[in-house]
Amino acid sequence: MINFREHFPVGSRKCFSAAASALPLKSMLEARDLSKTYTSDGVDYEALKAVDLSIGQGDCLAIVGKSGSGKSTLMHLLACLDAPTKGRVFIDGNDTSSLSERSKNTLRNEKFGFVFQQFFLNGRDTVFENVVLPMRIRGASSSQINAETTAALSAVGLEDKINKKAKDLSGGEKQRVCIARALVGGPQIIFADEPTGNLDSNTGAAVENLLFDLNREKGITLVVVTHDDELARRCNRVIEMKDGRIVAEHRMEATVR
Numbered sequence: 001m002i003n004f005r006e007h008f009p010v011g012s013r014k015c016f017s018a019a020a021s022a023l024p025l026k027s028m029l030e031a032r033d034l035s036k037t038y039t040s041d042g043v044d045y046e047a048l049k050a051v052d053l054s055i056g057q058g059d060c061l062a063i064v065g066k067s068g069s070g071k072s073t074l075m076h077l078l079a080c081l082d083a084p085t086k087g088r089v090f091i092d093g094n095d096t097s098s099l100s101e102r103s104k105n106t107l108r109n110e111k112f113g114f115v116f117q118q119f120f121l122n123g124r125d126t127v128f129e130n131v132v133l134p135m136r137i138r139g140a141s142s143s144q145i146n147a148e149t150t151a152a153l154s155a156v157g158l159e160d161k162i163n164k165k166a167k168d169l170s171g172g173e174k175q176r177v178c179i180a181r182a183l184v185g186g187p188q189i190i191f192a193d194e195p196t197g198n199l200d201s202n203t204g205a206a207v208e209n210l211l212f213d214l215n216r217e218k219g220i221t222l223v224v225v226t227h228d229d230e231l232a233r234r235c236n237r238v239i240e241m242k243d244g245r246i247v248a249e250h251r252m253e254a255t256v257r
């Protein structure tokens with residue numbers, strides 16, 4: 001696992017403990033006592049154990065840890081894609097546990113964007129149709145749909161691929177389409193689960209740059225699950241998971257991106 005103090009000696013890029021540098025960011029996403037037990041073939045497995053976490057507006061947070069440590073489980077619960085066995089998730093101070101499925105769908109659609117390792121694109125549909133999906137679900141007008149989709153595709157440099165079938169794109173282009181789809185409609189938070197996991201290192205770096213630009217330039221909060229140390233080092237906050245718990249937290253200052 002990353003030794004951040006070693007990688008970020010004071011004087012170059014600085015690394016501080018969470019307690020030493022708690023930033024006064026407005027908390028937009030908060031997990032309290034969050035636990036998740038999966039039951040498979042009658043056997044319980046505690047994937048997440050009493051996790052507390054507060055994510056501020058504009059944060060750039062990496063969740064790191066070995067495979068099976070609970071990273072994706074935590075992200076899915078934070079994003080209301082799954083319900084905790086115990087504990088609560090607050091968004092802008094509101095408890096999400098009392099929301100109906102329909103309200104959770106609306107909340108995800110309006111506030112969150114998602115980027116996954118496996119892309120989840122409809123290959124036979126065009127780039128436009130893939131990107132537009134969140135806007136269609138929202139019932140946006142066609143002029144709004146066209147304007148937002150064009151803007152999102154231009155932000156990822158894919159305006160010229162708008163009418164191509166998603167299946168005909170390269171891996172890097174597919175992930176950029178996913179980022180455009182996450183971006184359309186102006187999310188407050190982008191959740192990315194191993195976004196560079198299926199990409200070669202150069203293509204992965206380009207995708208990373210895009211995500212960090214969105215965080216820095218548009219102020220979109222970024223939550224990235226990764227086991228890529230290089231990617232984690234570029235975030236301003238890193239939490240490390242082991243056996244379903246947060247075992248360490250690091251904050252970087254003056255991180256060079």
Ligand SMILES: Nc1ncnc2c1ncn2[C@@H]1O[C@H](COP(=O)(O)OP(=O)(O)O)[C@@H](O)[C@H]1O
Nearest residue numbers: 038040045047066067068069070071072073074
């Ligand atoms: N739907 C599920 N049913 C049963 N066990 C699961 C399920 N999802 C994840 N797990 C188990 O929970 C643990 C944590 O999984 P996950 O959060 O996906 O880890 P990570 O993303 O860190 O690799 C793993 O041991 C995994 O096998």
Ligand SMILES: [Mg+2]
Nearest residue numbers: 071072073225
């Ligand atoms: Mg995972």
